[in-house]
Amino acid sequence: AIIDAIRSKDPDRFLFTIETYPEYGKYHWTGHRACNVSLPPEEAKNLGNICPVCRKKLTKGVEQRVDELADRPRGFRPKDVPGYKRLLPLSEIIQTVLGAKYPGVQKVWKVYNNLISRFGNEYSVLLEARFDEMAEIVDADIAEAVIRIREERVNVIPGYDGVYGQIRFPQEEREVEKEQIPNQTSKEAVRRQRSLADYM
Template sequence: ADQISEGLKKYGDLASDGRPILDCTAPQLVEEVMTVSGDNMVFPAHVWTPWFSLFGAFSGFDTVEDCYQDMTKHIHALETGLSSDPPMNWRLSKLDHYALLSNSDCHSFWPWRIGREANVFDLPDLTYNQLTSAIIDNDPERFKYTIETDPAYGKYHWTGHRNCKISLPPAEAIKFSNNCPVCRRKFTKGVEQRVEELADRPADYAPKDMPTYKRLLPLSEIICAVTGTNSPATQTIWKPYNQLIERFGDEYNVLIEAPLDAMAAVVDPAIAQAILRVREGTAKVTPGYDGVYGQLVLGIEPLKVKSKAAAVAKVQQKSMSDFW
């Protein structure tokens, strides 16, 4: 890591940000990393995000080769980002020989952002070489599956304009020539539309002998939807969250394995039922667009949760009769 940092620091201030901007080309970056060791692995992250990504609508390329040129031989995987998932990427035959990874936002300081997406491996030994070998071979016996958020949850899934609160699927956006009908400015083109532009396969295409995926949503977001809470940063969310973690060990176990009746014995049954619906893929997500996250829609009345402050206020509140 020190050697890589030493090689890259001439391109910019590596300490300036969790994702520093470097004044070099993509092939130069790969060459610098691979010069340190041929065992190093480089793969592009959130490859469909409109800005600063491999296939981005505003600043990207149409092929991996266009981006990495003679360094393409060192690229073995693509990280799909929140707004796309394996089925969307399977629609491009030119991506068949790349492993599709799903990583999380470790540069974010919000704890509920970490682990939203992940990669699941079954390795003889948990070593760097075993890990990279499973990725390079794209072997479903060792690289089992990815954990994906519903791509509609991502901030750039649909095309739209945040300021005018307009979001559209690809076909509808094209009808408006990708211009906002309210302000006439260009839409931020969504990932689904960008995939549609480059795809050469139908939406239901599924390859054989490839790592699979599980589609989930963060536990905190599910509890938010059930309680009608706007942000996970409240006791309303973390109390049932921690109760579930204490009972079942970790968030993935809650989301993937925990039985409905066992969860309902720990938290409100409505929360348990919502977790099951997300697990089974029956919950709906209103697509995100132009930097706005998608919203989980359960079609139920939010739980009426009273905060401790509200309860205290109610006890202390006097009526007019108290003064007569």
């Protein structure tokens, strides 16, 4: 039945596919991990795929390689194909909100298990659970994060050269911006991913 639904593309049975954000992969953008340089395809091409810091060759990202091989414009979508939804693992959403180093720590799984016990499975949480229902049993920030992922109202800093992409929620973005302001009392400013604009 599943294979038949896929082959027939019956919209009543084949509703959508579930995918992760491509930016979450650890080779999405072109970059050089040792120099903390991460670049979108056009900026990397403008630099000749050479690291602007150490002058070594950049590790080419998936997005740049796709652009090179593409035989159709970006955003092209064939007719009569099912849609898709972008999601991220529930444990990693919780990890990000709690500021945990790993998704496997106890405080993450305590929240995870509370949600699964209430809603039955991870997809029910990610796709169907209402904010108010989740907020009854977990922190409202976690409930809000799940909704934001579901509605694709979240920023993902693209991965590069073996570094996984990172989820960014609004509050977290404000905190990161504060950290990036150089501290005049310290000899080292907080490092961040550099873009072409830093070298213009």
